[in-house]
Structure formats: C-alpha cells, structure tokens
Amino acid sequence: MIVKGEAVIFGDDVNTDVIIPGRYLTTLDPEELARHAMEGLDPEFPSKARRGVIIVAGKNFGCGSSREQAPIALKYAGVRCVLAESFARIFYRNAINIGLPVLECPGILREVSPGDNLTVNLAEGKVRNDTKGITLEALKLPDFLLSIIRDGGLIEHLKRRLGTA
C-alpha cells in the first residue's frame, strides 16, 4: 500500500475542534464537512488539499473530542495520509476505522518542508521524502490494523468477517 502526496505542515496538539468545529457537526454529508476542514487553523486548507496532500504534524495530532467527523472531513478534503510525531488515541482509531491511513513517525517535522513530495509505504512503515531524497522510519502498523486499512475501513472489514458483504 503506497500513498503519495505533497506535504502540508501543522504543529503540535492539533485538536478536533480546529479540524472541524462543533457547529458544523449537524451535517452527515462528508463533502460539506470537508468544506470546513481545518477551518480553525487555515481557512484556505480545503482548496490546498483538493489536489491530494499528506498532512505532516507534531505531537498529539487529533486531540480533544471523539468526533469521527474530524478524520472524515480531512479524508474528503483530499488528505491521503497523516504523518505525525504522535496521535491522540481516539483520532488514531477513528482514522483507521474510516480508512484514512495514519502513521506515527518520530522526527518527521524536522525532515519535511511544506510542499515536499512524499511517498509512504504503509505496509513497511517507511516514508520517503522524494524532494529531499531521504527515507524515514515510521512505527509500523500491526497487521490487524493494516488489514482494516486494506479493506477500506472497519465497516468493510467487518462485513467480510461477518459474511454480510
């Protein structure tokens, strides 16, 4: 599983209220959520993300509320993967469950500049910065989480397991 995209950089403790503010949670439409993705930090984000980007961030990405609308908003805005020094645990689970790849990648902020082209090998847990010509080691996902991402999220994964597909 290979994911490619341009890097968009954020700092530490990016919380789910800035990823998608509470007042937009009355909609279940992912495209509508995507229009407000990252509104609290960068109102221009949805137009930047449209071409397909990889978020690179610091520690504790996705802290705060359990709203799954946060990874949904990012995914539908065009985010292909999130690489961070560390993640808040509920966001981490939610992202994998909806099929948005996330990798913990210690030291990533030092090695990536905005707009760098990145290639992420999810199965191997490797991140290649094609612009700078360096490869970084991420924490490899356990096999059972990889298989959820490979199936396209927890629902598809469960449908296979329960035989309801």
Added chain:
Amino acid sequence: MNISEKILAAASGRDEVAPGEVVDAKVDVAMINEITGPLAIEAFREIGVERVWDKDRIVMVLDHQVPADSVKSAILHKVMREFAEEQGILLYDVGLGGVCHQVMLEKGHARPGELVVGADSHTCTYGALGAFATGIGSTEMAAVFATGRIWLRVPHTVLIRVTGRFQRFVTPKDLILLIVGEVGADGAIYKALEFTGPTIEGMSIGGRMTLCNMAVEMGAKTGIINPDKAAVAYVQSRTDKPFALLRSDPDADYEKTMEVSSLEPQVACPHSVDNVKPVSEVEGTPVDQAFIGSCTNGRIEDLAVAASILKGRRVRKGVRLLVTPASQEVYLESLKLGLLEIFVKAGAYVCNPTCGACFGGHMGLLAPGETCISSSNRNFVGRMGSPEAMIYLASPATVAASAVVGEITDPRRLMAEGRP
C-alpha cells in the same frame, strides 16, 4: 494488577493482562449521543446486521443541541428516536436526561468493574465509580453494536497521589487543572490515570467525576479511582444491577507516581487546556461571558458553590453569566434548594440541561474578540464560537466570582473582602 488491568482481564476472559498487550474485550455498556450516534447508526446499517448485540447494554442520550436549535439538529434527533424505537434501546429524550455523562452516572448505567465505551471523549468520567470507561468513534461504536466487542491495548498506568485539604472556594476542578498543566496535553496518551490518596478518599463523588472527566485532556485513555464505600453507596442508590468490585492490588505496578498537595485556584489560559496558571497571574483580565455547566462542572455542588458567591450580588453590567445544570435531576435539585432563584436574581441566564455553550453548537456562542471564563473542559480555538474568541477554564467558584467583578477574580479574595 491495578484496577484497569483487572477490568480489562475480566472483560477479555483472561486471568492476567500486562500493559502493551492488545485484548479483544467484551463491552458491558455502550453509549451514544446525537452528535456521534447518527453516524454510528448509519455505519451499523451498512454492516448489514439487523439487531444490536444487546439492546439492554446500550444507552442513547440527546444532549449536545437540545432542544433542537435547527432543522438539521432536529433530523439528527429523529434518527436517534427511530433507531431507539426500532431496536428497543433506552433513549433519554429532551426533558428526560441531560448531559450524557451525568445521566450515565446518576441513572446507574455505569458501575464499578465494568468496561464502558461511549461515543464521546469525556466517557472517561465514569472512572469516578471504578469503571474502565473510554471514548470511541462512531464507526467503532457501530462495530460494538454489531459484535459487543472491541480491541483495546492495555494501557500503562500513571498513579497520581493527592494529599492535603482544599481551602474554601478551591475545588477538584482546580486540582485537575493543576494536574493537566503538569502532565501536559499529550503527557498521558494511551495511558490510564489512577487517582489516589487521602484527598481523593475524602472527595465527593461529583468531585471525582470532575477529575476523571478531564483525564482525556492529557490524552489519557481513562481516568479511574478505586471504588470505596462512598462510590458503592452512590451506585447502590441508583441501580439494583449487581457489579463486581475490582480494586488495585497493593503491589500493583505503575509507570510512575506523581504527588500533588497544596493548591490555589487555577485557570487554563487560551488556547490549550495545559496552559495553566494560578489565578493570581491572570486576575484582572476582563470577561464578556461566564459559563457554569458541562459534564465537567454542571453538578449540584458546582451550582451550590457558585450560588454561595452570587447570593446577594449581581453579575457585572456588560457580562453574561450562563448557568446550565448538567441534568434534569440537577435542575430539579437546584430548584428545590433555591439556587435557581439566586442565579436569576443575580442576573444570570439559566439554560436547560444541555452541552450548550461548552460544545459551541448553540446557546451562548462567542463573537470575535470576546473573552469567556468557563467551568467546562476545553479552550481550543473556536470551541465556543468564533476562532477569534478567548476562553479561560476555571472552577465554578472562580467563574461566579469573575462574573460578579467583570474580570477574572480569585473567589477567595472576593469573599474575604465581602464586596457586593
């Protein structure tokens, strides 16, 4: 083993578990509200299973935007009602419950020794009664609805030992803000925080809820307190359902132990919960709005301490004070105790039980450039309205005193000076 390990071992049918292990655990109780629930319901339908695994182990609550403030909210409420009806699940509709976490505890749905998952990050509140409770997302909840099970990594546990007595107008909220400031917003990611020590033993159940509630603000999977006589008495006064009393062994392992003792009122400053300062450093900051409520601090003792400050005083001209009891039960109790009369006479606006201003969905949003002091749990950019508003978090006592003076104020000083 400590209490978290014992509960996860029991839930996964094992004699022993160790931190770092992934277990497949049986869920005792699952909770959804109308913000996370409709997505879970949609995902559940997609899985293609007709009935939930156990209708009697699910609780549904409408609380974030009640009564419906828009057609969109009304539709979410309707989705919840229809699913509850179809599956035979207990639903706390408008007028019957209140803020989900308060309802779960006061109606006896979360009990010692149980594994509880809720599609809301503050589910960790139930650790106050010795349950292992944690927040999950909507899709994950759909999987729980279908299977009754969830995978969990057994967390490392940090023991926080608290000694010392609270001064008057210094509260468990000040204690937990101090702890969040020291541990940091990411200091407990994936960990359990176990609170112990003489101060905790002497603390009300409501105070323990405030502590455990904010464990997630440090990234923790849960906050938990070994159930004692007071916790058991609380649970038994609210439900007949049996429960297993699991407690940490005296020789249980902890990743580290932290000591906390003397304390003055604390304030979390914009824009992160771990930006905590003693009130003396921020006194004098003008406020436009003050909010008393939420799953952190909307309980009867929170309203009582605020009322003791507001009695015979007025909210400063130019300041709005919103008071939102956390549940119908708290509302009724404060009515009977005369607290609501004190609030109204002081010029406060008493709202119906709801997440309201804390969640920033409806009821008291902030304009650009405004400052709010709030008894709630998050001061993130845009949390309570405009991204250009400033939010300070404090105890209900500090919020009440600040509403009277019109600027952030140490409640001990206001009361000592006896100012009107």
